[in-house]
Amino acid sequence: MTILEIKKEFFGKIDPLDLDLIISSAIKKPREFVLAHPEYEIPKFKIENLKLKISRRKRGEPLAHILGHKEFFSLDFKVTKNTLIPRPETEIIVEEVLKLNPKNKVVIDVGTGSGNIIISLAKKIQEKNIFFGIDISEKALRIAKQNAKRNDLDEKIKFFNGDLLLPLIKNRKLEIKNSKFIILANLPYLSKKIYGAAPKDVKNYEPKSALYSPREGLAHYEKLLKQIGLLQTIINQESKIIILEISPEQKSKLRPIIKNYLPKAKIEFQKDLAGKWRVCKIFIN
Ligand SMILES: C[S@@+](CC[C@H](N)C(=O)[O-])C[C@H]1O[C@@H](n2cnc3c(N)ncnc32)[C@H](O)[C@@H]1O
Incomplete structure (x- = not known):
């Protein structure tokens, strides 16, 4: 034929x-x-x-699963049914970090999935920084490690399996003095209602554990902010910038949660190219 x-x-x-x-x-x-x-x-x-x-x-199977890979920030990432397919709107997170021009920073990607965010950053940023990627899914983490290797970054990024920042706390990776921390997270943030209305190809083929979060989609972020709040008082008082990808309707609900755990934080929200609130930036000094 x-x-x-x-x-x-x-x-x-x-x-x-x-x-x-x-x-x-x-x-x-x-x-x-x-x-x-x-x-x-x-x-x-x-x-x-x-x-x-x-x-x-x-x-209805997603093209990325059939081809086995997906482009993100002009790099090629292996994806499987155990990883979320990188979305174009997530590229803003990478752009926001690049704008900060990090030097001697600890850059942490919580919920790394295929590793798309942290790998794109480590590829672009030449200066000396420490890069960590964390995921609760061992299967996703395996793919992230393969993607780091594909991009010659397996020496530069350290990956950890576990719940949010806990593996870094347990391994005493956050007890670094005089260093700024940049904590990025594109954690599951779809509410029950939004997940329920998601297209069939998303619900049938992508892991629910990568998309859905209880309590109006904010349970994962609330737990992360709580961890950061504790971290700030007990282990590490260094300044931190936190960048979260959110669902547009979460803007007003997230603010009081942040203030509850990080009362002194300065908060900014940012829209994506489609004009929807997509990024929350939190500054702690
Ligand atoms: C929305 S996906 C994002 C994947 C990737 N960072 C991206 O931008 O495409 C969320 C990821 O968070 C992971 N995750 C869910 N709960 C977690 C937790 N408690 N701790 C660490 N990672 C978690 C999921 O396994 C999934 O890989």
């Missing part, structure tokens, strides 16, 4: 761009080749697998 024949057979059944990308990955040639060479004869032994991938997409 040629590329054209495959395209004709599946025309209108899946998105044409997805079809091109699945063909491109099956024949291991760039999308430009798929567009420019409709007459290309696809090797027979690849056809069955190619059709299987197209039917997976037809059933």
Whole structure:
């Protein structure tokens, strides 16, 4: 079968761009080749697998799972059913940290998933910083480590398995004096209602444990802020910047939670490119 024949057979059944990308990955040639060479004869032994991938997409499986990877901040990340597929709106978190131009900082990514945020940062920032990635899912962490290796950053980023900041506290990684901390988190933040209304491909194929959080989507952030509050009084009084990805309707609900655990914090919210409140920045001096 040629590329054209495959395209004709599946025309209108899946998105044409997805079809091109699945063909491109099956024949291991760039999308430009798929567009420019409709007459290309696809090797027979690849056809069955190619059709299987197209039917997976037809059933609603995310393209990133079928291809096994997803681009984020111009880098390529392996993704599986155990990791959240990196979302474009999360790139703001990376941009916000880059604006701070960190030097000699401890940068911590809580809920690292595929490692997309911390790896993008470690790749961009040349100066000396310490990078930590944490996830409660061992399976996700395994993928994050593979992604760090893929990007030659396995020496630069240390990954820990555990609940929020606990593994760093247990391993005494936060007892660093005279150093600023940048704590980033894109933790599960969808409320029951929003998770319930999420598209089927999200609910059927992405881990609920990466998306849903009780108490209007804020239980994970509340627990993290509580940990940081305790950390601030007991272990480490150094200044900290906390950057959280949020759901737009959480702006007003999050403020009193922050003030409860970090009364002296300065709080700023920021919109994403779609004009929705997406980032919460917290400064503790
Ligand atoms: C929304 S996903 C974000 C993944 C990735 N950072 C990104 O931006 O695409 C949330 C991640 O937090 C992890 N997670 C959930 N609860 C956690 C906890 N209590 N401690 C650490 N990580 C947690 C999940 O396993 C998941 O990988």
